[in-house]
Amino acid sequence: MKIFIGFVKKEFLHIFRDVRTLIILFGIPASQIFIFGYAVSTDIQNAGIAVLDLSNDEITTEITSRIESSDFFVLKERLQSEKEIDEAFKKGVIRQVIIFENGFGERLQKEGVADLLIIADGSEPNVANLVTGYTKSIISTWVSENSNIQNSGIMSIEPEVKMYYNPNLESQFMFVPGTITIILVLVCALMTSITITREKENGTMEVLLVSPLRPIHIILGKVAPYLLLSLLVMLVILFLSWIVFHLPVQGSMVLLLLETILYIVLALSLGIMISTLSKTTQQAMFISLLGLMMPTILLSGFIFPIEYMPEVYNYLSMIIPPRWFIVILKNILIKGTGLAFIWKETLILFGMTIFLIAFSVKNFKVRQQ
Amino acid sequence: MIKARNISKSYNGVTALDSISFDINRAELFGFIGPDGAGKTSLFRIITTLLIPDSGDMQVMEYDTVKDYRELRKRIGYMPGRFSLYADLTVEENLNFYATIFGTTVKENYHLIRDIYSHIEPFKKRQAGKLSGGMKQKLALSCALIHAPKLIVLDEPTTGVDAVSRTEFWEMLKKLQKEDITIVVSTPYMDEADRCDRIALLQSGKIMKTDTPGAITKSFDRNLFAVTAKNRFNLIQKLKEYSEIDTVYPFGDSIHITFKSVDRESELVKHLSDSGISDACITEIIPGIEDTFLNLMKPAGL
Numbered sequence: 001m002k003i004f005i006g007f008v009k010k011e012f013l014h015i016f017r018d019v020r021t022l023i024i025l026f027g028i029p030a031s032q033i034f035i036f037g038y039a040v041s042t043d044i045q046n047a048g049i050a051v052l053d054l055s056n057d058e059i060t061t062e063i064t065s066r067i068e069s070s071d072f073f074v075l076k077e078r079l080q081s082e083k084e085i086d087e088a089f090k091k092g093v094i095r096q097v098i099i100f101e102n103g104f105g106e107r108l109q110k111e112g113v114a115d116l117l118i119i120a121d122g123s124e125p126n127v128a129n130l131v132t133g134y135t136k137s138i139i140s141t142w143v144s145e146n147s148n149i150q151n152s153g154i155m156s157i158e159p160e161v162k163m164y165y166n167p168n169l170e171s172q173f174m175f176v177p178g179t180i181t182i183i184l185v186l187v188c189a190l191m192t193s194i195t196i197t198r199e200k201e202n203g204t205m206e207v208l209l210v211s212p213l214r215p216i217h218i219i220l221g222k223v224a225p226y227l228l229l230s231l232l233v234m235l236v237i238l239f240l241s242w243i244v245f246h247l248p249v250q251g252s253m254v255l256l257l258l259e260t261i262l263y264i265v266l267a268l269s270l271g272i273m274i275s276t277l278s279k280t281t282q283q284a285m286f287i288s289l290l291g292l293m294m295p296t297i298l299l300s301g302f303i304f305p306i307e308y309m310p311e312v313y314n315y316l317s318m319i320i321p322p323r324w325f326i327v328i329l330k331n332i333l334i335k336g337t338g339l340a341f342i343w344k345e346t347l348i349l350f351g352m353t354i355f356l357i358a359f360s361v362k363n364f365k366v367r368q369q
Numbered sequence: 370m371i372k373a374r375n376i377s378k379s380y381n382g383v384t385a386l387d388s389i390s391f392d393i394n395r396a397e398l399f400g401f402i403g404p405d406g407a408g409k410t411s412l413f414r415i416i417t418t419l420l421i422p423d424s425g426d427m428q429v430m431e432y433d434t435v436k437d438y439r440e441l442r443k444r445i446g447y448m449p450g451r452f453s454l455y456a457d458l459t460v461e462e463n464l465n466f467y468a469t470i471f472g473t474t475v476k477e478n479y480h481l482i483r484d485i486y487s488h489i490e491p492f493k494k495r496q497a498g499k500l501s502g503g504m505k506q507k508l509a510l511s512c513a514l515i516h517a518p519k520l521i522v523l524d525e526p527t528t529g530v531d532a533v534s535r536t537e538f539w540e541m542l543k544k545l546q547k548e549d550i551t552i553v554v555s556t557p558y559m560d561e562a563d564r565c566d567r568i569a570l571l572q573s574g575k576i577m578k579t580d581t582p583g584a585i586t587k588s589f590d591r592n593l594f595a596v597t598a599k600n601r602f603n604l605i606q607k608l609k610e611y612s613e614i615d616t617v618y619p620f621g622d623s624i625h626i627t628f629k630s631v632d633r634e635s636e637l638v639k640h641l642s643d644s645g646i647s648d649a650c651i652t653e654i655i656p657g658i659e660d661t662f663l664n665l666m667k668p669a670g671l
């Protein structure tokens with residue numbers, strides 16, 4: 001145990017003495033979060049809208065002018081029929097269409113209830129969310145100011161929101177699970193594969209081998225520091241996304257951490273496998289970047305939804321651990337579901353981990369070729 | 370201490386070691402002398418259990434290098450040919466690390482390394498990669514010694530080290546020998562051979578001779594002459610042309626030659642002055658290890 005601690009201590013010294021390692025460990029996750037943070041604009045000004053007023057009465061005109069007069073929106077078009085909605089979106093100048101039902105004003109005055117439909121461009125989920133949110137709040141302000149219109153004093157407009165092109169707003173906040181998944185693969189697999197091959201390259205592995213250290217000592221000693229640091233990185237990402245995007249962890253934190261540890265161990269064993277296959281750090285880097293980073297970005301469902309992939313890629317993505325981990329993260333982080341919904345993915349990751357560890361320990365050479 | 374019998378090793382059909390046998394005694398300073406590619410590193414890797422020989426067996430301290438490699442790895446100190454410490458760790462951290470992985474502490478065996486480590490102790494907070502060549506070697510030796518091994522294996526420890534540090538280094542080895550440590554060392558420098566108790570001349574994976582340096586030079590069975598002249602290049606050409614001469618090897622300032630059967634010094638001087646080299650000077654000399662080595666190498670090499 002003392003031997004093991006000595007080894008881990010040495011690994012930490014390597015990590016803290018190498019500025020590049022530290023940048024990859026903490027700089028990249030932080031910058032990714034901030035890049036996403038600022039790329040996704042949280043302010044809307046002069047967003048183009050269109051109105052389809054099927055009622056054309058006093059009240060709808062008043063609400064329309066209220067929306068129009070706000071700084072957020074500019075009325076670009078007045079549509080005549082529902083058929084024109086699609087056309088209007090395709091021109092690309094409007095973010096949403098507001099539709100007043102037939103007899104809107106009359107119904108509101110008589111029944112105190114009227115329906116309003118807001119259609120937004122779901123291909124930009126964040127913008128869509130913001131514009132519909134602003135619209136809703138403008139309408140509810142108007143309602144509270146004008147409650148005297150209806151005799152009973154109870155009045156409500158029920159805006160219904162519809163998204164075009166991306167009805168469930170799938171990619172919203174997807175970058176947080178995506179970032180975590182990519183960063184963890186990068187940190188764990190790339191870093192471990194590099195540190196082990198670096199020992200080979202520098203000739204220090206030779207000296208380590210001619211010592212009472214067992215392969216399991218060397219492998220665990222390499223893995224332990226990165227496991228701790230990766231968990232730390234994970235918490236940093238969660239903290240930053242909470243601060244910057246107000247994204248709370250919906251599900252169980254304990255489950256999240258346990259799943260993360262499983263995924264980290266998996267990525268670390270991938271790194272060790274890469275290192276047993278490569279002779280130089282360059283080779284290890286090449287395999288990690290090309291063999292892990294690219295598939296993770298392209299096939300994990302982070303950027304391109306898996307459902308829309310050609311079948312071949314869909315099957316291909318099944319052997320990529322990040323694909324499963326993204327589902328797990330999405331469930332715990334965003335949907336707040338429990339283990340009941342993700343046991344299948346967890347089991348797949350677990351199986352992969354067992355396989356990789358067995359492969360690495362078996363392949364670790366206690367001698368030279 | 371080491372008993373090797375018919376050790377052979379080849380890489381992809383290229384023979385590195387060709388049926389080598391030798392014995393090394395306890396507390397001996399044993400040197401393997403040979404040019405690059407002679408098989409020194411392969412042999413050392415077999416001794417240190419890093420390589421498995423294709424055939425033959427080797428016992429180190431009664432342990433088999435293949436079967437009992439775990440036991441041996443606790444007892445051997447190995448210093449590979451390349452600098453193989455952690456360049457980004459300080460001198461002190463390197464030493465502590467190697468002590469820890471062998472399950473000991475620097476304090477426990479400090480007496481062994483005191484003489485060596487005291488030279489680099491003033492720089493103990495410096496990163497190992499920033500040390501000079503000589504200091505790197507001292508640190509590497511300290512690290513190889515820190516677990517008090519009974520046998521240390523040093524692969525070309527003095528390559529790339531300045532002359533003063535080299536001398537110091539050999540003196541340290543002599544001192545270690547007195548601590549009952551067996552030292553196996555390799556070097557491409559023939560002039561270092563004299564510092565070993567016994568040496569083995571290694572060439573193309575074969576041991577050509579194993580003996581004390583003195584006995585090896587005595588085995589040089591002919592008279593050796595050194596020839597000097599201003600125009601060295603021309604001199605070598607003319608010497609090679611002369612039919613009575615057997616071997617011609619350039620040696621620093623002079624050229625070492627042997628005659629085929631009878632020593633014909635005066636005739637050679639005449640031959641040289643006839644060929645336009647009037648300042649040739651010829652003297653008989655005592656052969657060194659290198660002369661012996663070249664002489665032994667000749668049947669295979671030429």
